[in-house]
Amino acid sequence: xxxxxxxxxxxxxxxxxxxxxxxxxxxxxxxxxxxxxxxxxxxxxxxxxxxxxxxxxxxxxxxxxxxxxxxxxxxxxxxxxxxxxxxxxxxxxxxxxxxxxxxxxxxxxxxxxxxxxxxxxxxxxxxxxxxxxxxxxxxxxxxxxxxxxxxxxxxxxxxxxxxxxxxxxxxxxxxxxxxxxxxxxxxxxxxxxxxxxxxxxxxxxxxxxxxxxxxxxxxxxxxxxxxxxxxxxxxxxxxxxxxxxxxxxxxxxxxxxxxxxxxxxxxxxxxxxxxxxxxxxxxxxxxxxxxxxxxxxxxx
Numbered sequence: 639x640x641x642x643x644x645x646x647x648x649x650x651x652x653x654x655x656x657x658x659x660x661x662x663x664x665x666x667x668x669x670x671x672x673x674x675x676x677x678x679x680x681x682x683x684x685x686x687x688x689x690x691x692x693x694x695x696x697x698x699x700x701x702x703x704x705x706x707x708x709x710x711x712x713x714x715x716x717x718x719x720x721x722x723x724x725x726x727x728x729x730x731x732x733x734x735x736x737x738x739x740x741x742x743x744x745x746x747x748x749x750x751x752x753x754x755x756x757x758x759x760x761x762x763x764x765x766x767x768x769x770x771x772x773x774x775x776x777x778x779x780x781x782x783x784x785x786x787x788x789x790x791x792x793x794x795x796x797x798x799x800x801x802x803x804x805x806x807x808x809x810x811x812x813x814x815x816x817x818x819x820x821x822x823x824x825x826x827x828x829x830x831x832x833x834x835x836x837x838x839x840x841x842x843x844x845x846x847x848x849x850x851x852x853x854x855x856x857x858x859x860x861x862x863x864x865x866x867x868x869x870x871x872x873x874x875x876x877x878x879x880x881x882x883x884x885x886x887x888x889x890x891x892x893x894x895x896x897x898x899x900x901x902x903x904x905x906x907x908x909x910x911x912x913x914x915x916x917x918x919x920x921x922x923x924x925x926x927x928x929x930x931x932x933x934x935x936x937x938x
Contacts, residue, residue: 640664640674643735652737655682659848667730673722677773677847678804680898682738686721693732694720707734741806744772745816746843749823750797750830754778754881754893757799758873760826761897764803765870767822769815772804774898775847778877780857781892781905788853791846794830801897802843850894851905857892858907860916864923865938866930868900879929880904887922889915901938902930 640661643654657676658664664674670692675684682688691705705717720727751757757776764774777785777800786793793800801823805815820831834840846853854861868876877893884891892905904926908919927937 640666640669643737647737651740653740654688654735655679655738656685656688659851661848666733666735670721670730670733671723671725675896675901677775677844677896680774680896681770681772681806686718688736689717689721689733690736691717691734692720692730694728695731696728701731702728705734709736741772743809743812744804744806744837744840745812746802746804746834746840747816747819747823748793748830748832748834748843749801749803749828750794751799751801751827752797752829753827754799754877755874756827757801758877758897760801760823760828761873762870763822763826764819765898767818769805769818771815771819771898772806773802773844774804774896775802776800776893776895776897777802777847777850778893780890780907781850781854781894784853784857784892785846785850787856789842789846789849791842792832793846794832797829802847804840804844847894850892851903854892854894854905854907858890858909860908860910860919861892862906862908862916862919862923864902864904864906864926866902866927866935867938868902868930868933868935870898870900872933872935873897873900876902876929876933876935880926883922883925883929887918887925889918889922891922900935902926 655678657678658674669685673685694702694704705711779798782793782800803819805812834843890907895902906919906922908915910916
């Protein structure tokens with residue numbers, strides 16, 4: 639599994655950077671097939687940026703070795719073709735990954751906002767200031783309440799949107815970045831800010847976000863997860879559009895997404911036992927993806 643790699647090298651102070659929410663269960667071969675990302679992909683890249691080589695079996699049974707331990711190989715980037723090919727080209731049977739030294743310091747900020755558009759603006763302003771957090775995630779009120787009931791991470795329940803922003807590196811740099819991010823958040827109208835003071839607290843902040851998808855199951859018997867990516871500057875406009883569409887289709891939506899790179903995961907809540915509700919959910923999802931494309935984004 640994805641997490642097993644980090645566990646295997648933790649005693650030496652290393653880890654594997656891509657961390658999908660499903661990392662306790664998803665396989666590294668599956669990560670290659672899907673080019674999986676995760677909450678720390680903003681700074682450290684997707685699977686394709688962290689895999690060096692693989693053993694690959696073609697449908698003919700021929701075994702190929704592609705890449706290796708060196709960071710770069712001569713010729714075409716064949717690893718780049720295999721990563722994200724969804725099993726179409728062959729089966730991955732062995733993988734060589736890039737492991738990273740754990741940062742000296744990593745701290746997370748949990749910043750609450752009274753308006754979801756203000757949180758979206760804060761994301762754009764942080765990136766615009768040249769700050770690249772290790773991870774920057776956003777949840778709206780529905781997702782916050784579901785995750786808090788599930789994990790008890792201490793999330794504020796009186797806010798419309800929550801940003802979890804992780805800053806890592808040398809301690810002096812992290813302290814400076816925390817002060818800058820706090821100032822930017824206040825300028826965007828943040829109503830609360832909590833900073834992790836221990837590794838246990840940092841992991842707890844993330845535990846709620848990583849459990850958000852299963853936690854939403856407490857709110858609705860079924861949900862449809864969409865996946866689109868937009869330019870960060872369009873985040874407030876897309877969130878406003880999703881809210882309008884929610885009213886139009888009479889269905890609730892929980893927004894959970896990789897805010898730092900504009901990757902949205904709107905979860906449309908519906909009940910498959912109610913006639914036509916799934917049809918409305920699918921139409922709602924299609925309109926969300928159309929909105930992403932209209933605003934200069936892509937389907938992921």
